[in-house]
Amino acid sequence: MFKCGGVEVQYRNFGNTGIKVSALGFGTMRLPMFPNSNTIDQEKSIELIRYAIDNGVNYIDTAYSYQDGQAEIVTGKALKNGYRSKVYLASKAPVWEYNNEYDFDRILAEQMRRMNVNQIDFYMLHSLDANFWDNKVLKYNVLEHLYKAKRDGRIRYIGFSFNDDFDMFKWICDYWEHWDFCQIHLNYIDEEYQAGLRGLEYAKKKGMAVNIMEPLRSGYLANVPKSTQIVFDEICAKPVEIAMQYLWDKEGVSCVLSDMGSFEHINQNLEYAKVSSIGMLSGKRIMAIKKAQQTYINSRMIHCNGCYKCNRCPQHVMIPRNLEAINKIGIHSSVKVAKEFYDGSVALVGGSATDCTNCKWCESICPQHINISHWMRKLPELIK
Structure with a gap:
């Protein structure tokens, strides 16, 4: 446990690595932007990242593709002036950009230049599915290049983020013995979506750390339908609080990532994180989540998580x-x-x-x- 400014941040085991990471991780997929613009507000974003670090968050997650590459640049700037040594830095390889065996090393070098670092602690193959696995990862011997980058010290730990069904998740986990961790989409609405709860349990049994993305389902679990809000009002709980606790309650969850765009969001999540623990949910809250699942499903939401990979539409459709x-x-x-x-x-x-x-x-x-x-x-x- 780390205490800073009156806030106590819980730390969790990161699989079998021997590392402990903050239960709350800072995601950079949705850093604040200038109004009516696709440009990141760098000054504000740097302040937010450093504020989270100053208050005990030690896991910063970014990616090559986030906000058209701006996120890695801003993350690198935020980690200057001594902040790099305070955190574990995670980033992701855009496998869809690979067109030959040389692209892995070229893009990794570009990412390290963007962030001005000589090592990335946690490096993931981004958004793996059956198509990318067969036509990019295996076709271009990416695993061999990935393991070489670990051996020569450019990266410390190897993982993947995932966007396919459970069977494909299991196949990837079993295919290679060098995985240290994975990152999956999970929240109380999407228990059976993609890897889901089965994926969490399977990775845990293999000794892999599991990071959670989309705990708030792109913000939609923070601004729930009225029918869902009524359920939470009955137990005097806030939607974000319930969504985060649902995940921290589970054994095997190493870090829950949140894309925090304001000091208010950071402070709110820190307050929830400081009391996080495995098995923390009461019977009333478990029942409320079951009711909320049904009311939310009835609202028929689209699963867009705002990753902006589709942001290069030929017709410029946003x-x-x-x-x-x-x-x-x-x-x-x-x-x-x-x-x-x-x-x-x-x-x-x-x-x-x-x-x-x-x-x-x-x-x-x-x-x-x-x-x-x-x-x-x-x-x-x-x-x-």
Whole structure:
């Protein structure tokens, strides 16, 4: 346990590595941006990252693709002035960018230059699924290059983040004996989605650390539908509190990643993290989660997590924000709210759904396998 500024941060074992990481990790996929822009507010982002570190967070997670590469650059700047030695730095290899056996080393070198580091503590193959595994990882001998990078000290521990079904997850875990950790999508709504709870249990048995991404389902579990909020009001609990506790309650969870865009979010999550522990949920809270699962499922949400891999649409459609407009209908039970968001936000930062030509490029790269072109055609009808 680490105490700073009155906040006590719990630490957890990171699989069989012998390392302890903070129960709460700082994710950089959604660093704050300037209004109506795709440019990160570097000054504010650096302040947020350092504030989290000063208060005990020791795990910083970024990736080559986050916010068009800006996130790694900002992360590197935040870790200057002595902050690098205070944290474990995690980043991810964009396997979809590999077109030959030389790309692994080229891109890793680029990432290390971006972040101005000579070693990355935790390095993942990003968003593995059956397609990337067969046509990128195996085709270009990526595992051999990955293990060489560990042997020569460019990286310390090897892992992967995952976006496919449980059978594929199990196959990847069993294929190679050198995995140290993995990162999976999990929250109380998505227990059976992708690797799910079965994946958590399987990795734990193999001695792998398991990091959790999307604990708030891209923020949708922080702003829940009214029917779900009523359930939490009955036990005097906040939606974010319940979502994070659901994960910390589970043995095998090493670190829960949160993309925290404000000091308020950091302080809130730190307060929840300081009392986190395995088996922490009471019977009332477990029952409330079961009720919330059903009410939330009835809102029919799209699984977009705002990763922005589809942000290079040939027609410049701002796909994540268009999908967010659809999800706002379910969250707020209001077409008006969704239309206001669509009219006031989507058009200001990129193309709208009506610009979609159904080329399906986005669907070929979407880690959540969303039928994006279908929803682009449907959105104008939904917000009439």
